[in-house]
Amino acid sequence: xxxxxxxxxxxxxxxxxxxxxxxxxxxxxxxxxxxxxxxxxxxxxxxxxxxxxxxxxxxxxxxxxxxxxxxxxxxxxxxxxxxxxxxxxxxxxxxxxxxxxxxxxxxxxxxxxxxxxxxxxxxxxxxxxxxxxxxxxxxxxxxxxxxxxxxxxxxxxxxxxxxxxxxxxxxxxxxxxxxxxxxxxxxxxxxxxxxxxxxxxxxxxxxxxxxxxxxxxxxxxxxxxxxxxxxxxxxxxxxxxxxxxxxxxxxxxxxxxxxxxxxxxxxxxxxxxxxxxxxxxxxxxxxxxxxxxxxxxxxxxxxxxxxxxxxxxxxxxxxxxxxxxxxxxxxxxxxxxxxxxxxxxxxxxxxxxxxxxxxxxxxxxxxxxxxxxxxxxxxxxxxxxxxxxxxxxxxxxxxxxxxxxxxxxxxxxxxxxxxxxxxxxxxxxxxxxxxxxxxxxxxxxxxxxxxxxxxxxxxxxxxxxxxxxxxxxxxxxxxxxxxxxxxxxxxxxxxxxxxxxxxxxxxxxxxxxxxxxxxxxxxxxxxxxxxxxxxxxxxxxxxxxxxxxxxxxxxxxxxxxxxxxxxxxxxxxxxxxxxxxxxxxxxxxxxxxxxxxxxxxxxxxxxxxxxxxxxxxxxxx
Numbered sequence: 019x020x021x022x023x024x025x026x027x028x029x030x031x032x033x034x035x036x037x038x039x040x041x042x043x044x045x046x047x048x049x050x051x052x053x054x055x056x057x058x059x060x061x062x063x064x065x066x067x068x069x070x071x072x073x074x075x076x077x078x079x080x081x082x083x084x085x086x087x088x089x090x091x092x093x094x095x096x097x098x099x100x101x102x103x104x105x106x107x108x109x110x111x112x113x114x115x116x117x118x119x120x121x122x123x124x125x126x127x128x129x130x131x132x133x134x135x136x137x138x139x140x141x142x143x144x145x146x147x148x149x150x151x152x153x154x155x156x157x158x159x160x161x162x163x164x165x166x167x168x169x170x171x172x173x174x175x176x177x178x179x180x181x182x183x184x185x186x187x188x189x190x191x192x193x194x195x196x197x198x199x200x201x202x203x204x205x206x207x208x209x210x211x212x213x214x215x216x217x218x219x220x221x222x223x224x225x226x227x228x229x230x231x232x233x234x235x236x237x238x239x240x241x242x243x244x245x246x247x248x249x250x251x252x253x254x255x256x257x258x259x260x261x262x263x264x265x266x267x268x269x270x271x272x273x274x275x276x277x278x279x280x281x282x283x284x285x286x287x288x289x290x291x292x293x294x295x296x297x298x299x300x301x302x303x304x305x306x307x308x309x310x311x312x313x314x315x316x317x318x319x320x321x322x323x324x325x326x327x328x329x330x331x332x333x334x335x336x337x338x339x340x341x342x343x344x345x346x347x348x349x350x351x352x353x354x355x356x357x358x359x360x361x362x363x364x365x366x367x368x369x370x371x372x373x374x375x376x377x378x379x380x381x382x383x384x385x386x387x388x389x390x391x392x393x394x395x396x397x398x399x400x401x402x403x404x405x406x407x408x409x410x411x412x413x414x415x416x417x418x419x420x421x422x423x424x425x426x427x428x429x430x431x432x433x434x435x436x437x438x439x440x441x442x443x444x445x446x447x448x449x450x451x452x453x454x455x456x457x458x459x460x461x462x463x464x465x466x467x468x469x470x471x472x473x474x475x476x477x478x479x480x481x482x483x484x485x486x487x488x489x490x491x492x493x494x495x496x497x498x499x500x501x502x503x504x505x506x507x508x509x510x511x512x513x514x515x516x517x518x519x520x521x522x523x524x525x526x527x528x529x530x531x532x533x534x535x536x537x538x539x540x541x542x543x544x545x546x547x548x549x550x551x552x553x554x555x556x557x558x559x560x561x562x563x564x565x566x567x568x569x570x571x572x573x574x575x576x577x578x579x580x581x582x583x584x585x586x587x588x589x590x591x592x593x594x595x596x597x598x599x600x601x602x603x604x605x606x607x608x609x610x611x612x613x614x615x616x617x618x619x620x621x622x623x624x625x626x627x628x629x630x631x632x633x634x635x636x637x638x639x
Contacts, residue, residue, distance in 0.1 A: 036080045079289065198332055351378065549613060558582035
């Protein structure tokens with residue numbers, strides 16, 4: 019099939035592609051660590067059965083089992099000299115299965131190109147050219163350069179394929195991580211533009227974190243694609259490790275629902291990748307058969323309106339919860355006093371299962387030495403699969419370090435920030451340490467929201483793509499001078515705060531007083547999310563201490579009496595937990611957006627009880 023014939027075929031309607039050949043072979047008994055391409059010769063019947071199932075389900079484009087059939091990937095298996103043989107066998111089996119269009123799969127080489135790795139660009143181009151020539155000679159109809167993690171490598175592969183097989187059409191497809199960038203940081207728009215300039219015949223997204231992400235990527239690519247045909251072949255959801263195996267959660271019905279959206283956005287090739295089987299392909303094929311194009315209306319902004327640079331990153335889960343009106347529950351956690359974060363991760367998992375929206379990670383609370391908070395955030399997000407809110411104090415950071423730490427946190431995927439001044443070092447482990455403060459909390463909020471989130475640093479120099487931070491600020495509803503506190507909060511909101519974490523409260527009155535003072539100071543209602551601080555009491559002595567010795571905390575006399583009567587030990591905790599649950603219900607009824615739970619004495623198990631009860635009382639049945 020030449021390039022003109024390929025475009026004519028796509029012009030006749032959307033093409034159904036197959037699903038995950040590799041994961042299907044593993045499900046059929048091929049060891050995950052085996053050379054899957056060797057199955058084209060040693061287990062041809064198994065490969066043929068997978069292809070036949072996809073064709074029977076409605077796949078028109080079947081991608082041959084040649085993903086890793088290149089010299090670099092085959093060498094560790096002692097198969098580097100068998101590129102031609104394995105490519106030929108792969109194409110032949112796809113053809114024998116009845117595929118109308120056979121794609122020659124060309125996956126990434128698995129090693130980094132220089133200067134990030136040791137593989138020279140010229141050597142990589144020769145490897146790709148060898149595989150492209152082998153696939154063309156075997157009779158592939160289209161070269162499918164897929165799952166590319168690096169835009170530079172994708173372009174090298176396209177150039178090599180175009181040189182080795184000038185008449186064959188090329189589909190170039192990249193994969194993206196949770197932040198909707200390639201593993202090496204390329205945006206969908208950049209991938210689309212570079213692919214179009216490299217003279218491909220179609221572009222798209224495959225593998226990745228699932229159908230919903232693929233839809234976002236497709237939309238981002240569309241306007242930069244120079245009218246090239248678009249392809250969407252996602253995994254069946256983000257993979258999760260269960261009992262030593264990768265499990266893909268997306269059902270055929272769910273993939274079909276998103277496939278309809280792919281088509282509405284202009285996709286002309288729709289299929290699946292890892293975890294998608296014949297049932298998924300059949301569901302997609304049914305959607306393609308019944309689909310009627312939806313008319314898209316594209317509007318052009320007036321020329322006299324300034325266009326503000328904004329991030330193309332998807333919202334964080336916290337932002338989605340705030341914007342969606344779901345009651346938010348976050349819990350404060352302290353990083354460990356060592357490099358071992360296993361207990362912290364285990365506790366975060368418990369809080370997640372109890373219903374926490376996110377966990378807040380404090381940065382050296384009380385100026386005590388702890389593991390870096392952003393390292394703890396990264397470990398929690400990776401290993402506990404719960405989003406974090408990084409406490410980001412100005413204390414101890416000059417302007418240079420502030421900005422470097424922001425970039426580092428964002429690079430690690432940490433995008434929810436709580437901006438504060440931080441506890442002074444004089445009260446901590448190292449009272450003679452520097453207490454540098456180049457920027458106030460309000461100044462840091464503005465630096466993030468008006469600077470980094472717009473793509474520039476404090477000096478106005480570009481930082482590349484804009485960041486996508488969601489920033490919050492502190493407020494003390496029981497502050498002695500509430501008018502001053504309200505004026506300060508107005509400045510924080512004007513500087514870009516999206517949410518507020520308050521000091522602990524023990525009834526609704528302080529929150530309502532803060533709202534009234536804010537409205538008087540700002541001339542408008544307090545319309546950003548308020549997460550009210552909830553610090554469960556554990557005894558009468560605890561209540562007395564907090565009320566008398568901790569600035570900004572006021573506990574009603576009736577509650578202190580209630581705690582005194584409860585005695586000590588477990589009975590007192592139960593009374594404190596019950597009081598906290600009643601408080602949450604009252605706060606929810608008053609319209610606060612959520613709560614910020616502060617566990618006492620590292621008892622995250624007790625915090626989980628509070629979270630679970632709070633979720634029960636605030637979520638609709």
